[in-house]
Amino acid sequence: MDSDFFHRPVLLHTAVDYLVTDPNGVYVDCNLGGGGHAKEILKRINANGLFVGLDADAQAIAFAEDTLSGYSNKIIRRVFSNQLDVVLLQEGLLPVHGVLFDLGISSFQVDxxxxxxxxxxxxxxxxxxxxxxxxxxxxxxxxxxxxxxxxxxxxxxxxxxxxxxxxxxxxxxxxxxxxxxxxxxxxxxxxxxxxxxxxxxxxxxxxxxxxxxxxxxxxxxxxx
Ligand SMILES: C[S@@+](CC[C@H](N)C(=O)[O-])C[C@H]1O[C@@H](n2cnc3c(N)ncnc32)[C@H](O)[C@@H]1O
The missing domain is CATH 1.10.150.170 (Putative methyltransferase TM0872, insert domain)
Structure with missing residues (x-):
């Protein structure tokens, strides 16, 4: 399944332009979905930077794990976004440089x-x-x-x-x-x-x- 079929992210470049201001930073995506925004964030951070992706949906997590398999500087968790503080505390990542929310549902869920x-x-x-x-x-x-x-x-x-x-x-x-x-x-x-x-x-x-x-x-x- 290609990632456009899974979900085509809205305002992909604009959102990530505003989000990623430091290539060494820690960035969180609270609605990982098909990993469209995630991939763009990972492209813009370097080996010292870190990406954290959350989604409550097991299918989304499996798809994003696959899409992002080429990147090692990432942490992916299947949790609801209200667990954000727990994940960041567990991983010792506070404070972070930016957090993205892309609320709602992915195309794959509707389809x-x-x-x-x-x-x-x-x-x-x-x-x-x-x-x-x-x-x-x-x-x-x-x-x-x-x-x-x-x-x-x-x-x-x-x-x-x-x-x-x-x-x-x-x-x-x-x-x-x-x-x-x-x-x-x-x-x-x-x-x-x-x-x-x-x-x-x-x-x-x-x-x-x-x-x-x-x-x-x-x-x-x-x-x-
Ligand atoms: C619009 S899609 C995100 C698409 C994603 N930005 C991309 O580029 O593919 C929303 C996703 O957020 C997840 N979701 C919605 N509310 C959530 C919440 N409170 N916590 C975690 N995941 C949530 C859904 O399961 C869905 O996969």
Whole structure:
């Protein structure tokens, strides 16, 4: 698999231009993904510099290990970014010269239906970056109260049709649990005009993913 297929990083050169100011420095990438930014960072540091890459997703870690196998001045860990301080303390690397966040999901995650991130293909309601975490999208969709679902759609999706979407979800799950992404997409489609559907689905799926992975709480801890 080539790295563009895995994920094409945004603002690759611009982001790394600002990040790497000292070729002897220690640089951290909190969202390693396919290693696109990582490779560019590693190209710009020398043998005295060090790269630290974190990702919660085992597939991302395996792919990045392979992509970056030609570089030895690196440390790669499969952890959520809120463990950043723990990793840096363990390795005795504080303070570092720069930290990069490229939040969200990689193309490979959206393109793997069985991960449950995509509203375009049927898959289980999963959406976990780390498959050992307990909370899945299935639990959020089927077990959260209407008030909690509403909060998630408003705060993490900025979705203005949230009331009707929540009502549809709750009505549907009263009969039997909602099991997959196609079912969820169909339920959402009943709440919005067809021409707004794709953007609404993107916001709803994003909101649930943010909740499943505790993304905002983890970001807050990472930034602190
Ligand atoms: C947009 S992609 C990063 C792409 C990467 N910059 C590249 O060049 O390929 C986001 C990645 O961050 C990971 N991720 C998202 N939130 C995370 C978190 N809080 N801690 C660790 N990894 C996270 C996802 O698993 C995904 O692989």
């Amino acid at each position: 793997s239906p069985k991960r449950g991130f995509s509203f375009q293909e049927e898959g289980p309601l999963d959406m976990r970056f780390d498959a050992s975490q307990k909370l899945t999208a299935r639990e959020v969709v089927n077990e959260y109260s209407p008030a909690e679902l509403g909060r998630i759609l408003r705060e993490y999706g900025e979705e203005k049709h949230w009331k009707l979407i929540v009502r549809n979800i709750v009505n549907e799950r009263t009969g039997a649990p909602i099991e997959n992404t196609a079912q969820l997409a169909e339920i959402v489609s009943r709440a919005v005009p067809a021409k707004q559907l794709n953007k609404t689905l993107a916001r709803v799926f994003q909101a649930i993913r943010i909740e499943v992975n505790g993304e905002l709480e983890r970001l807050k801890v990472s930034l602190e």
